[in-house]
Amino acid sequence: ATFSTMSLRATASDNVAVAGAFLYVDGVKQGSEDTVSPYLVTHSTTGTTTGTHSAFAVARDTSNNYATSSTVTFTIDNTAPVISSVASSTAATAATITWTTNEIASSSILYGTTALYGSRAASTTLAASHSVTLSSLLPKTTYHYKILTSDALGNLSSTADASFVTAGPTISGSRGGSLS
Numbered sequence: 001a002t003f004s005t006m007s008l009r010a011t012a013s014d015n016v017a018v019a020g021a022f023l024y025v026d027g028v029k030q031g032s033e034d035t036v037s038p039y040l041v042t043h044s045t046t047g048t049t050t051g052t053h054s055a056f057a058v059a060r061d062t063s064n065n066y067a068t069s070s071t072v073t074f075t076i077d078n079t080a081p082v083i084s085s086v087a088s089s090t091a092a093t094a095a096t097i098t099w100t101t102n103e104i105a106s107s108s109i110l111y112g113t114t115a116l117y118g119s120r121a122a123s124t125t126l127a128a129s130h131s132v133t134l135s136s137l138l139p140k141t142t143y144h145y146k147i148l149t150s151d152a153l154g155n156l157s158s159t160a161d162a163s164f165v166t167a168g169p170t171i172s173g174s175r176g177g178s179l180s
Helices: none
Strands: 005-010 018-025 029-033 041-046 051-061 066-068 072-076 085-089 097-113 121-123 126-134 143-150 156-158 162-165
Touching: 005 018, 005 051, 018 041, 029 041, 085 143, 085 162, 121 126, 126 143
Parallel strands: none
Antiparallel strands: 005 041, 018 029, 018 051, 051 066, 051 072, 085 097, 097 121, 097 126, 097 143, 143 156, 143 162
16 A cells, blocks of 8 residues: 555553653654544655654653653655666567566556557556557557556656657569550
């Protein structure tokens, strides 16, 4: 699933009463003290750098004594896949486009005779090497295409518009003759 926010939740107990709790991500307090159990804060994952992070809670009792929870770790991935090694090969009515991504991703190709595309073809799901064959194309025609890719967490990337020209029938030999 893809999340742009996540909820951090803590529970606490005390021999008298818990007054509230603060939640921290990477040592930074998130919001204000929550005074209702379970203690919650919403954290934006889009504003957090990609990588491993930590969270902990600090509870306060009614006598202003504080206790810190153990730290939990979690990983954020806000990095879109990188598309590389794009190549195309053509025949008269088909073209195969291949590419790689630096992480497993699902991809699709938008294509058409203009940069407005109009058609879409999907590649294999969650792979690092991708290949799509487009069929029923017109011979000797320029086609525009754009690759769209998304990793397992929903991070999106795409290529700029590119194009290929389908092959056409080749006529060989010569015809000669004379008129009289």
